[in-house]
Amino acid sequence: MRKTFADLVAVDDVSFTIQAGETYGLLGPNGAGKTTTISMITGILERDAGDVLVSGRPHGTTSTWGKKQIGYVPQDLALYPDLSARENLRFFARLYGLGRADARARIDEVLQVVGLTERAKDPVKEYSGGMKRRLNIGVGLLHRPPLLILDEPTAGVDPQSRNAILESVSALAGEGVAILYTTHYMEEAERLCDRIGIIDLGRIRAEGTRRELVGLVGELDRISLTTDGAQAVPELESLPEVRKVGGQEGRMEVMVEDARKSLPRVLAAATDAGVVVRTVEVHEPNLESVFLHLTGKALRD
Template sequence: MRKTFGDLVAVDDVSFTIEAGETYGLLGPNGAGKTTTISMIAGILERDGGDVLISGRPHGTTSTWGKKRIGYVPQDLALYPDLSARENLRFFARLYALNRTEARTRIEEVLEIVGLTDRAKDPVKEYSGGMKRRLNIGVGLLHHPPLLILDEPTAGVDPQSRNAILESVAALAGEGVAVLYTTHYMEEAERLCDRIGIIDLGLIRAEGTRRELVALVGELDRISLTTDGTQAVPELERLPEVRKISSGEGHIEVMVEDARKTLTRILATVTEAGVVVRTVEVHEPNLESVFLHLTGKALRD
């Protein structure tokens, strides 16, 4: 996809796919092109070039077929505060042209998914910010969309509500929903997203799983051992998984590509050398370091 505003190239040939049941994180600093990209995918903004395909079929601003297959949950709440959660969902179900029987069943399913069944009769104006966010997600899910777009769904909510929202989003993968997720919280992306695209200045700078992105910038996992000796170092150096090793009195530090896969062998090698291991710490590089490396900015910049 491509989009320009005068001389400004806001989105420069951005391309990615999201499979059913997959959560794809689109991360980028402010002004990177995330909102423009999402608006084109949702059919809100006309593209200057490229295609958007929903279930293999072209989709654009005039595509009613495509828009029926997208659930779009914007940053700004789209709810009626004087209506209850159930009344809000009933109203939007009519907009989605669900028949009465289908709507009744789906509303109860959605209330369960977003954890609002017990408060379904209460006016939305009495809800906390997190509850409103969850209901907003529920509106986007009503019509069984194969693609759900969530634009910073946890912005401005308390930690407890935020966790409830993340649990609701995580449950969608089991329903086969493809989720496009943007956030300003790196830990959310690490927790939820199967794959991540890092966008900056309108370009996708890198794409992949957390492990793949970390590998792109050469980051390694670090295993730190507190021991009663260092005589295991020569044996550890012979292991093909070990990229670098350092040691001191009562301490061994091993650099590997995948600590989760190699930790058992590292510990077995140390123990076989007659070394007693007192403590073990595993440090995995996170997405924040990758993001800073690729964009030169923090996610919130």
């Protein structure tokens, strides 16, 4: 997809695919082109070039069918504060064209998913910020969309509500919903996203799993071993997965490509060398270092 505003190229040949049951994270600093990209995917904004396919069919600003396949949860709350949660959902169900019986059953299901069944009759204006966010997600789920777009759904909520939202998103992916997720919290992307695209200046700079992205910048996992004082440097260095061994008496730092796979062999080699391992710590590089390397900015810049 491509989109320009006068002389500004906001989105420059951005392309990615999201499979059913996959959560795809779109990360980028402010002004990177995320909002413009989402607006074109949802059919809110006309593209200058490129195509959007939803369930294999073309979708654009005039595509009523395509918009029915998408659940869009924007950053700004789209709720009526004087109505209850159930009344809000009933209103949006009518907009989606759900029949009365189907809407009633679906509203009960959605309230359960977002954890608001017990507060369904209360006015939304009495809700906490986190509860409003959860209801906002519920509105986007009403019509059972195969693609759900969540644009910073945890912004400004308390830790408890944030965790509830993340658990709901994980459950939806488990049910086969394709999810496009944007966030300013790197730990959310690491927790939820199967694949991640890093966008900056309107272009996708890198795409892949967390492990694949970390590999792009050569980051290694580190296994820290506290021992009885003995060392097993030669034995560990002989392992094919070990890249470097360092440390001092009573502690060894072992650099490997994949700590989770390498740990059993590292511990076995140390034990065979007569080293008594007291504690083990595994340190995996995170997306923050990759993001900074690719964009030169923090996620919120």
